[in-house]
Amino acid sequence: MPARRVVTGRSQEPRRRFAEELRLLRAGRGDSLRQLEEVLGWTASTFGKMEGGQSLGSPEVVEALDQHYGTAPMLLTLWELAVADPSQFKEQYRRYMALEAEAVSLWQYSVSRPPGLLQTPGYAREALAAGGLQGDELEQQVDARVGRRKLLDEAEAPPFRVILSEMVLRNALRNRREWRGQLEHLLEAAERPNVALHVLPFGAGLHGLDSTDSMFLRLLDGRTVAYTENDVRGELVEEAGKVERLHRTYDAVRDLALSPAESRMFILRVLEEVPCEPST
Template identity: 65%
Template sequence: MPVRRVVTGRSQEPRRRYAEELRRLRTTRGLSLRALADAVGWDPSLLMKLERGETLGSPEVAEALDLYYGMPGLLLAMWEMAVGDLTQFKEQYRRYMRLEAEAVNLWHFGVSTVHGLLQTDDYAREVLTLGGINGKELEQQVEARAGRRQLLEGSGAPPFRSILAEAALSARLPDMRVRREQLEYLLEVSERPNITLQVLPQTTWLHGLVSTDVMFLRMADGTTVAYTENAHRGELIEKKASVEQLQRAYDAMRDQALIPAESRKFILRMLEEVPCEPST
């Protein structure tokens, strides 16, 4: 019987475990990165970054390696675990993200940015960069947000309502292409049966969530928790009375939002105003 490898703290981390396994599979077969790249049809520099844990690549890469190594589905499953790995996030967000993944119903209000579940990769990169994240951590966070988007995909995806203040849609970005693609993506996902998208115009009355992003999560046991966030901190709120107070503020604000059909028209008008090419 082969000796069982020791499960270390390092190998328990999904992202590192994925990189470790890719490196082990290649080296035990005596392959160079160039030889492997030629065999699977991907660039050797990408494969090197995968083995170093600098990137997770795409599911297509994982599937190609699965096929080559004769391990159908295993590497893809490891890739999915690595993408959803919570250890790359700050401690204050981890409990919220676990609850987000388990929620049976979600509803949200965004003051100045689109929620991470609805962000394109490039939009996420812009937002995270403004928050002071860069380099390797930036790419890890972008990949993780891409993985979180899968929560809203497929036949079993939970219902999600997102109300976005006009300011979240009209904020200028250094690259107008990024803003255009984000608006187009919002229109695309708003057609999914489980996603309801509404816009809160700038002309509405003052409301109780005027400076606070909030996400509500209804769990399978019927309880609801809330996560509030501003420019400086986030807070998970589980006390029933506090959650209900936020829900009343949300309901009052929602009554002022445009209905979904009008919201789509609103976003289309905004999209028409975004230049197709960067200004010179």
């Protein structure tokens, strides 16, 4: 086991701390990036990006590195801290992200894209790239968004109710294989006991959230906060009266939506319309 690292201020920067540990472990072992590729199977580029802080990699890669260096579960623990670090999100989301991690239950309405908690890496990458991100910043934001999914994977995951406008299911990715993967992931999520997924079909009628993504969090202290977002801006809403009005609107939208069982069938029908052949 390598010598224990001294705790420093870098512990307040989990992503940087994780990358540094990877570099130190490889240097101490005398491995090259190419040797890691040969032994573990992932590309040298993957390990290089992780050590450079451009990517966090997947938990499978990190677990393999933990085994290789004999450090388990240290690297996976550092990876989890880096994934959960709110500082990797853009400023307007940071307060919301910190609260989301503490939520005991969640509700969401999505206008045109799957909620971040249910996005696949392929979907997140294309969506963020469409917003102008590229290079290292793109990879960092993909890692951050996909990392949020672990909130629903925990042993005591909070209940999550999500309403998807039909537009979410019709606004396909260019890469058909990735799009099929996203739809399949929604179906898998809908089978979880803590997830209630509803589809709001076209023609259900006008409602108060037509153009606004809305997220609600019930916190440990009993408060509920909301986060609303449109194409122009996002806003964290904490004033009780405003949150209550938004939540009533959300409940009215839920009454218009399909049941979870009907919604799963609806997504299956959409999936059947997607070509099986990979994009070229």
